[in-house]
Amino acid sequence: MSRLDPSLLAGLPPFMGMDQPALEHILEGAKPLRQPKNAHVFRQGEEAHSFYLLLDGYVRVVKLAPDGEQVIVRFIASGELLGIAKAIGRDSYPANAVAAADCVLLAWPSHLWESIVSAHPGFATNTYAMLGERLLETQDKVVELATERVEQRVANAVLKLANQSGRKTEEGTLIDFPISRQDISEMTGTTLHTVSRLLSGWEHAGWVKSSRQKVTLMEGHKLVMVASGQAGRKS
DNA sequence: ACATTAATACCAG
DNA sequence: CTGGTATTAATGT
Numbered sequence: 124m125s126r127l128d129p130s131l132l133a134g135l136p137p138f139m140g141m142d143q144p145a146l147e148h149i150l151e152g153a154k155p156l157r158q159p160k161n162a163h164v165f166r167q168g169e170e171a172h173s174f175y176l177l178l179d180g181y182v183r184v185v186k187l188a189p190d191g192e193q194v195i196v197r198f199i200a201s202g203e204l205l206g207i208a209k210a211i212g213r214d215s216y217p218a219n220a221v222a223a224a225d226c227v228l229l230a231w232p233s234h235l236w237e238s239i240v241s242a243h244p245g246f247a248t249n250t251y252a253m254l255g256e257r258l259l260e261t262q263d264k265v266v267e268l269a270t271e272r273v274e275q276r277v278a279n280a281v282l283k284l285a286n287q288s289g290r291k292t293e294e295g296t297l298i299d300f301p302i303s304r305q306d307i308s309e310m311t312g313t314t315l316h317t318v319s320r321l322l323s324g325w326e327h328a329g330w331v332k333s334s335r336q337k338v339t340l341m342e343g344h345k346l347v348m349v350a351s352g353q354a355g356r357k358s
Numbered sequence: 359a360c361a362t363t364a365a366t367a368c369c370a371g
Numbered sequence: 372c373t374g375g376t377a378t379t380a381a382t383g384t
Contacts (some may be wrong), residue, residue, distance in 0.1 A: 162369090220368060273373095304365070314373070314375090315364090316374065316375085317364090317373070317374090320366090333365095335380085362384095363382075364379090365378105365379085367376085367379085368375105368376085368378085371372105371373090
């Protein structure tokens with residue numbers, strides 16, 4: 124068993140403002156874990172035996188509707204916690220978590236949650252702030268789904284992804300993990316057909332560039348226009 | 359070279 | 372305009 128370096132955690136949002144001994148203490152209970160692309164980190168309904176910190180990669184959180192329909196709730200980027208069912212008083216996971224790219228994570232057994240939180244008040248406030256952020260995000264998304272048209276929603280989704288995980292290239296901003304039209308449709312409540320049509324439309328206009336599992340954003344401001352409903356109206 | 363899976367084209371409601 | 376099926380294109384083995 125190799126020793127884990129506390130500098131892995133230093134500077135990450137959940138551990139902001141914590142000193143070296145505290146980080147070492149938290150790391151004692153963690154074991155590293157590596158998940159290949161498309162592997163499940165945990166499944167909806169499963170007993171929440173562990174909680175996780177994503178060190179590298181991306182995982183998508185997918186909610187399964189009773190009829191088998193899938194909805195992508197959010198993407199988790201590196202440095203974020205996931206599977207913290209215990210923090211909201213649950214003992215089963217509320218959704219599936221799937222590696223969107225090859226991932227490396229740290230896993231803690233869930234029973235350590237209580238002791239870590241009570242031993243480290245800074246960690247507690249950080250994670251509750253994070254939960255609050257996520258709550259606001261999902262509220263915004265509800266409003267979006269209820270009030271905006273499809274083109275606005277997918278424009279928003281693309282912008283969000285580019286913003287959250289964009290990598291600069293000569294072409295523009297590349298979303299640096301594999302993303303299919305199906306994925307985008309599951310984020311925005313449409314079908315892959317509509318997403319495909321919109322994306323190729325924008326590609327002809329020169330606003331984005333897309334190929335299999337890849338989307339690069341070239342003219343972000345144009346998409347912002349679409350997202351705000353100021354463009355693309357047709358009759 | 360083949361099988362698998364994503365993206366687009368095509369067609370129907 | 373949306374949703375389903377077929378065809379084509381890309382990717383992994």
